Amino acid sequence: MEQEQGARAKRVVLAYSGGVDTSVCIPYLKREWGVEEVITFAADLGQGDELEPIRLRALESGASRSLVGDLIDPFIRDFAFPAIRANALYEGRYPLSTALARPLIARQLVQVARELGADAVAHGCTGKGNDQVRFDVAIGSLAPDLKVLTPAREWAMSREETIAYGERCGIPAPVSKKNPYSIDLNLLGRSIEAGPLEDPMAEPSEEVFAMTRAIGDTPDESQVVEIAFEQGNPVAIDGIGLDPVSLVRRANELAGLHGFGRMDIIENRVVGIKSREIYETPGLLLLIRAHQELESLTLAADVVRYKRQIESSWADLVYQGLWFGPLKQALDGFLDCTQATVTGVVRIRLHKGTAMVIGRSSTSDSLYVPSMATYGSDDRFNHRAAEGFIYVWGMPIRLWAATHRKS
Ligand code: ARG
Numbered sequence: 001m002e003q004e005q006g007a008r009a010k011r012v013v014l015a016y017s018g019g020v021d022t023s024v025c026i027p028y029l030k031r032e033w034g035v036e037e038v039i040t041f042a043a044d045l046g047q048g049d050e051l052e053p054i055r056l057r058a059l060e061s062g063a064s065r066s067l068v069g070d071l072i073d074p075f076i077r078d079f080a081f082p083a084i085r086a087n088a089l090y091e092g093r094y095p096l097s098t099a100l101a102r103p104l105i106a107r108q109l110v111q112v113a114r115e116l117g118a119d120a121v122a123h124g125c126t127g128k129g130n131d132q133v134r135f136d137v138a139i140g141s142l143a144p145d146l147k148v149l150t151p152a153r154e155w156a157m158s159r160e161e162t163i164a165y166g167e168r169c170g171i172p173a174p175v176s177k178k179n180p181y182s183i184d185l186n187l188l189g190r191s192i193e194a195g196p197l198e199d200p201m202a203e204p205s206e207e208v209f210a211m212t213r214a215i216g217d218t219p220d221e222s223q224v225v226e227i228a229f230e231q232g233n234p235v236a237i238d239g240i241g242l243d244p245v246s247l248v249r250r251a252n253e254l255a256g257l258h259g260f261g262r263m264d265i266i267e268n269r270v271v272g273i274k275s276r277e278i279y280e281t282p283g284l285l286l287l288i289r290a291h292q293e294l295e296s297l298t299l300a301a302d303v304v305r306y307k308r309q310i311e312s313s314w315a316d317l318v319y320q321g322l323w324f325g326p327l328k329q330a331l332d333g334f335l336d337c338t339q340a341t342v343t344g345v346v347r348i349r350l351h352k353g354t355a356m357v358i359g360r361s362s363t364s365d366s367l368y369v370p371s372m373a374t375y376g377s378d379d380r381f382n383h384r385a386a387e388g389f390i391y392v393w394g395m396p397i398r399l400w401a402a403t404h405r406k407s
Pocket of ligand 1 (some may be wrong): 096097099100129131132182183184191193267277
């Protein structure tokens with residue numbers, strides 16, 4: 001079916017990373033599926049790659065036009081910051097560094113396709129990952145009329161065969177043929193899979209990490225950092241106001257220096273399989289931790305508790321590719337409403353792979369009332385009122401016990 005779709009597409013916009021798979025997609029779409037024109041789009045998400053060589057590689061691989069887009073600012077502002085406000089951790093742990101980038105790339109692909117009059121978009125994802133789900137579903141929800149071509153899901157070539165196919169089409173084999181890992185990276189972090197990591201008992205070797213130091217190489221002196229938030233958004237580190245991108249870069253540096261932000265987990269993919277994932281997301285995890293703490297100080301108890309459920313649903317749906325769906329919109333309404341009072345500062349001590357919260361304050365929104373909390377002489381809490389409260393609170397369980405604990 002896809003093959004027929006491919007044959008009917010004339011002009012296709014392909015999401016392009018510069019890697020072998022997406023490079024091979026270019027001649028494959030043209031030769032096997034009869035696509036007339038492949039336009040590539042490469043996104044700068046702060047992954048640190050030089051984009052000009054990538055742009056040229058697409059042209060060498062047969063693209064008729066090769067576009068690059070700097071998406072770092074919207075990535076952090078419109079995708080990462082909402083995730084921080086949501087304390088989004090998939091299955092309680094993974095801060096969605098890869099997942100958050102996909103709806104943005106999808107949105108950009110659709111926009112480029114519209115501008116250039118393309119009748120399809122394409123990506124190089126395989127058939128067992130989450131990213132294909134995210135791209136297909138996001139594109140389908142933004143532009144239901146646009147075809148999505150997925151050559152790498154159809155071609156059934158092994159890695160070696162893909163490289164050989166590329167070489168026959170003039171695409172040079174990757175320099176680092178030996179690198180056994182599958183790595184996805186952007187400014188929020190890195191995800192490392194495959195190769196020796198497929199054995200869930202095999203400890204990741206140090207070479208897989210790039211943003212975080214090994215504990216043995218971190219400073220012996222700890223470091224205290226102060227992160228300031230305004231209405232749920234991080235705005236300053238150590239008293240220095242920073243734009244969103246600079247702030248995430250700074251958070252990455254600080255946390256990475258102290259070896260904080262590594263993770264080794266078994267994760268449940270959308271397609272039903274468990275996979276072993278290594279992540280390093282130093283800045284993002286640091287910011288989420290600080291944000292959670294500030295919420296503890298500034299949100300009412302019932303709002304915090306209720307928000308934890310919303311956060312988990314939000315993380316699930318972002319992981320599952322439903323960014324542009326109606327539930328996301330509805331949950332965002334709740335989340336945005338809660339963030340109006342999340343303003344203040346959180347102090348964290350970084351040391352040897354840990355980030356320990358050691359202080360928090362909010363001049364405008366703190367719900368911590370010293371005269372209520374204190375055990376000192378200025379205590380204003382009415383201790384005697386507790387008696388009546390506990391009498392009523394404990395009533396149901398005492399009545400239950402009277403019936404069921406007759407000895
Ligand atoms: N398991 C992570 C996620 O689903 C990382 C995916 C990495 N993607 C990749 N193409 N290597 O978000």
